[in-house]
Amino acid sequence: MSKSAPLTLxxxxxxxxCAPLSREPMSRQQAEQVAALLKAxxxxxxxxxxxxxxxxxxxEACVCDLxxxxxxxxxxxxxxxxxxxxxxxxxxxKRGVWVYYRARxxxxxxxxxxxxxxAP
Amino acid sequence: MSKSAPLTLxxxxxxxxCAPLSREPMSRQQAEQVAALLKAxxxxxxxxxxxxxxxxxxxEACVCDLxxxxxxxxxxxxxxxxxxxxxxxxxxxKRGVWVYYRARxxxxxxxxxxxxxxAP
DNA sequence: ACATCGCATAGACAGCTGTCAACATAGACA
DNA sequence: TGTCTATGTTGACAGCTGTCTATGCGATGT
Numbered sequence: 001m002s003k004s005a006p007l008t009l010x011x012x013x014x015x016x017x018c019a020p021l022s023r024e025p026m027s028r029q030q031a032e033q034v035a036a037l038l039k040a041x042x043x044x045x046x047x048x049x050x051x052x053x054x055x056x057x058x059x060e061a062c063v064c065d066l067x068x069x070x071x072x073x074x075x076x077x078x079x080x081x082x083x084x085x086x087x088x089x090x091x092x093x094k095r096g097v098w099v100y101y102r103a104r105x106x107x108x109x110x111x112x113x114x115x116x117x118x119a120p
Numbered sequence: 121m122s123k124s125a126p127l128t129l130x131x132x133x134x135x136x137x138c139a140p141l142s143r144e145p146m147s148r149q150q151a152e153q154v155a156a157l158l159k160a161x162x163x164x165x166x167x168x169x170x171x172x173x174x175x176x177x178x179x180e181a182c183v184c185d186l187x188x189x190x191x192x193x194x195x196x197x198x199x200x201x202x203x204x205x206x207x208x209x210x211x212x213x214k215r216g217v218w219v220y221y222r223a224r225x226x227x228x229x230x231x232x233x234x235x236x237x238x239a240p
Numbered sequence: 241a242c243a244t245c246g247c248a249t250a251g252a253c254a255g256c257t258g259t260c261a262a263c264a265t266a267g268a269c270a
Numbered sequence: 271t272g273t274c275t276a277t278g279t280t281g282a283c284a285g286c287t288g289t290c291t292a293t294g295c296g297a298t299g300t
Contacts, residue, residue, distance in 0.1 A: 021228065022223065025172050026167060026171040028168065031165075032164045035161075041162070041235070042158035044152045045151075046155075047141070047154055048146050051146040051151070054141060105142060108236055109236045109237075110236070111232075111236060112235040112236015114232075115228055115231055115235065116231060
């Protein structure tokens, strides 16, 4: 509740423990954090990227597995992955030549609960 | 699974019965529909509007209840409500002079489940 | 009839966003 | 060393988006 929160928190962390959307009016700050998360997810390419990574065996996928699924240039895919990573929805790990992305399922679970949980 | 789905379906309806994001890779069409929904929700003002309406007593609120909560012009609020209504997240009903909006909680529940449900 | 109120629409405009081509980087291998 | 492969970065640009002012339109009240 400080006047200006430190920017070291990713949107994902801020959403971790919020009352569901339908229970009480969201604060402005909370709305901005959640909106940032949703904005990262609100793109067809990024949604499919998240889905591809999350449903991939082992829960992770390297970029080479992903680019083939789209008719887009590699830099564009890289850009979208960066967006998802910066918001905290994807984890990055470089192993040898390849970079592996892993979905943060708790983040998705928290976000889903915040949106979908019914009012008591 | 038809080649081109009829456009009479709102995004909300299309999302009603989808496998969760983490279970299997989303199709392009599904991704576009879900992204449209998320895009409608991925704005701080619209998020707060949804939250205000959903958590309001009776599950509905008239526009006059909403405009006061923002430092925005009335047309801007009207615009955001229209976006939420057109995607199927809000229902509209005119009663006398006032217009009441009601949150479609099943739509929110479906969307939340699609995002947050863990892989089996 | 006239003014007022509640809400929507139209048009304009700055700022953001998705995409690409070109380039950069870093490791593997010959 | 040089080259190839996998990925990220930069800069540019068209298209979208959130906001405003001005206006419209129906219902209510005087």
